[in-house]
Amino acid sequence: MLESIYIMSSLNQLKPLSYSTNKDGEILLADIKIKDLVKKYGSPLYLMCEKTIRARIGAYRDSLKNNYPESLVLYASKALNCQAICALVKQEKIGLDVVSLGELYTALSVGFPIENLYFHGNNKSHEELKLCVDKGVNIVVDNFHDINLLSKICNEQKASVLLRVTPGIECHTHEYIKTGKQDSKFGFNLDELFTAIEELQKINVNIKGLHGHIGSQIFETLPHQDTCRVFMDLYKKIKDKFSLEFPDLNLGGGLGIKYMESDDPPEIETWIKILTDSVKALAKEFDLKLPRILVEPGRSIVGPAGITVYEVGNIKNIEGIRKYVCVDGGMADNPRHIMYQAQYQAEIDGKVNLQDRETVTIAGKYCESGDILIRDINLAKTSPGDLLVVFSTGAYNYSMSSNYNRSAKPALVLVADGQDYLAIKRESLEDLLRNDLLPEHLNRGVLSKT
Numbered sequence: 001m002l003e004s005i006y007i008m009s010s011l012n013q014l015k016p017l018s019y020s021t022n023k024d025g026e027i028l029l030a031d032i033k034i035k036d037l038v039k040k041y042g043s044p045l046y047l048m049c050e051k052t053i054r055a056r057i058g059a060y061r062d063s064l065k066n067n068y069p070e071s072l073v074l075y076a077s078k079a080l081n082c083q084a085i086c087a088l089v090k091q092e093k094i095g096l097d098v099v100s101l102g103e104l105y106t107a108l109s110v111g112f113p114i115e116n117l118y119f120h121g122n123n124k125s126h127e128e129l130k131l132c133v134d135k136g137v138n139i140v141v142d143n144f145h146d147i148n149l150l151s152k153i154c155n156e157q158k159a160s161v162l163l164r165v166t167p168g169i170e171c172h173t174h175e176y177i178k179t180g181k182q183d184s185k186f187g188f189n190l191d192e193l194f195t196a197i198e199e200l201q202k203i204n205v206n207i208k209g210l211h212g213h214i215g216s217q218i219f220e221t222l223p224h225q226d227t228c229r230v231f232m233d234l235y236k237k238i239k240d241k242f243s244l245e246f247p248d249l250n251l252g253g254g255l256g257i258k259y260m261e262s263d264d265p266p267e268i269e270t271w272i273k274i275l276t277d278s279v280k281a282l283a284k285e286f287d288l289k290l291p292r293i294l295v296e297p298g299r300s301i302v303g304p305a306g307i308t309v310y311e312v313g314n315i316k317n318i319e320g321i322r323k324y325v326c327v328d329g330g331m332a333d334n335p336r337h338i339m340y341q342a343q344y345q346a347e348i349d350g351k352v353n354l355q356d357r358e359t360v361t362i363a364g365k366y367c368e369s370g371d372i373l374i375r376d377i378n379l380a381k382t383s384p385g386d387l388l389v390v391f392s393t394g395a396y397n398y399s400m401s402s403n404y405n406r407s408a409k410p411a412l413v414l415v416a417d418g419q420d421y422l423a424i425k426r427e428s429l430e431d432l433l434r435n436d437l438l439p440e441h442l443n444r445g446v447l448s449k450t
């Protein structure tokens with residue numbers, strides 16, 4: 001009991017649950033010194049705390065169970081998808097949302113239960129939809145193109161589908177990660193919905209309900225409450241027009257996390273309570289059966305579980321202007337700053353307790369002036385060879401990483417109970433050449449064998 005209270009009250013921390021420091025100001029994860037992990041696996045290094053992921057999944061699952069038993073959490077695996085994470089999510093007995101053949105293939109490779117897999121996308125291919133129908137994966141139908149393709153695919157086999165709707169809710173988050181406005185590439189607009197239902201009724205599918213995702217890194221609860229109202233109002237209209245009561249309602253993900261100490265997102269339990277209370281009240285108001293609720297969090301499950309470790313190299317001081325601390329990674333392993341000016345907090349390993357601090361900018365090593373990881377951070381005075389630990393990097397870091405500048409992707413290691421488990425190997429230089437072919441006419445007498 002005490003343990004669960006501890007976990008509940010400390011979930012909204014910037015740092016993973018197994019994070020600690022010692023008297024020498026060194027940083028540990030699951031009781032392992034991060035400098036030892038870097039010795040073993042190299043730098044840069046993604047580290048994921050298993051305890052944090054399980055606790056955050058547990059918070060979603062348990063608060064739903066307590067407030068609204070007919071429900072299912074789906075982990076939005078675009079935040080971080082690899083075999084180890086899919087297997088962990090499977091062990092925790094929640095569902096998974098995937099958006100590409102690659103994510104689906106990874107989930108299938110660990111035997112993820114098909115009935116709890118949901119496939120998304122605003123431009124699904126015939127191949128993707130065919131695989132979903134053949135395997136029995138749930139499909140989130142996004143547009144008339146999907147319906148057209150499904151009409152050719154769903155002959156003998158019936159597909160289970162949700163319809164993604166753009167509910168027209170604004171939320172206070174960065175423009176590029178808003179997906180719920182009417183001006184969005186995702187989903188049916190409200191005026192298209194009835195036609196979409198009519199078209200789907202002509203083909204061999206089982207319409208389970210509607211789906212809406214209004215954005216990401218959202219701190220307010222009102223936009224999601226409004227979303228519940230839009231959807232329950234639609235369920236009422238659909239009941240009146242089609243005499244249909246959909247059994248499921250997917251409210252998407254989007255709950256924000258702490259990137260900065262000053263960030264104050266709602267607790268998972270609070271978010272779930274507000275959403276489920278809204279749906280219950282609206283079902284009464286509109287005289288509807290309670291649908292099963294699905295939620296689809298990504299960032300708020302894996303984000304705070306991750307840290308990235310870099311080694312400090314060149315330090316460039318422009319007197320009176322700026323001091324750049326350059327590290328051995330950057331926009332290729334974490335493009336979130338260059339994409340949407342994301343902010344992070346960080347510490348120097350071995351100097352956590354140091355009072356001697358200064359304002360610096362952490363720059364990456366890639367060939368772009370915009371390759372900045374953190375602008376203007378107050379950091380312990382650092383020197384080449386130090387390890388920099390950046391917090392809250394578990395979501396949309398590895399999954400958005402690239403091979404820009406032909407750089408090899410770092411390793412990803414899961415840590416739990418004093419043990420470390422390599423989940424994704426560091427890429428080698430050979431890996432970078434894996435798909436290269438040297439056309440014969442370019443090879444004549446130019447290259448030596450070595």
Ligand SMILES: Cc1ncc(COP(=O)(O)O)c(C=O)c1O
Binds near residue numbers: 076
């Ligand atoms: C359809 C859908 N569901 C769920 C998510 C997960 O959102 P988040 O990681 O903010 O919880 C996203 C992210 O963009 C999404 O597009």
